[in-house]
Amino acid sequence: MLGGEALAHLYLQHVAELRHYLAQRVACREVARELAQETFLRMMLSDGKDAIRNPRAFLYRIAANLAVDHYRAQAGRPREILPLEDCAEQACPRPGPEQVASARQTLARLAVAVEQLPPRCREVFLRHKFDGCRQADLAREYGISVNAIEKHLIRALVQLRLCLH
Secondary structure, X not given: OOOHHHHHHHHHHHHHHHHHHHHHHXXXXXXXXXXXXXXXXXXXXXXXXXXXXXXXXXXXXXXXXXXXXXXXXXXXXXXXXXXXXHHOOOOOOOOOHHHHHHHHHHHHHHHHHHHOXXXXXXXXXXXXXXXXXXXXXXXXXXXOOHHHHHHHHHHHXXXXXXXXX
């Protein structure tokens, strides 16, 4: 049985590749995410009588077995086949043309509102929101207090909120 820290390290190191592997096996990302979680759960609960020499290989063995179990469980279920006429009624997960146009218009209004901000206010807002600069770092850089930085950010956010309404 692996310790908590070792398992956490193993998880962080291999969860993405394990999900990818399982997604290829079961052809569904959501099922792959669930099976990856179940893989690590089983790894955590393994009896650990013998030391696991290759934890990554053991993970993949558990994952492969879970994928087989998943297929076996699916084989017993009847599949629902929809008539072609009913497929037109199925919702598409992508945003429709109206949503895309609306989002573009909103983005254009926001861009104009950002451009209309006073220069220092705009700089502080953009550096904080898009470059990820912390308020304290910006205050030091501009030679002003953190409170003044907060006021610039509040002013920018109020202006942007007004442009949306």
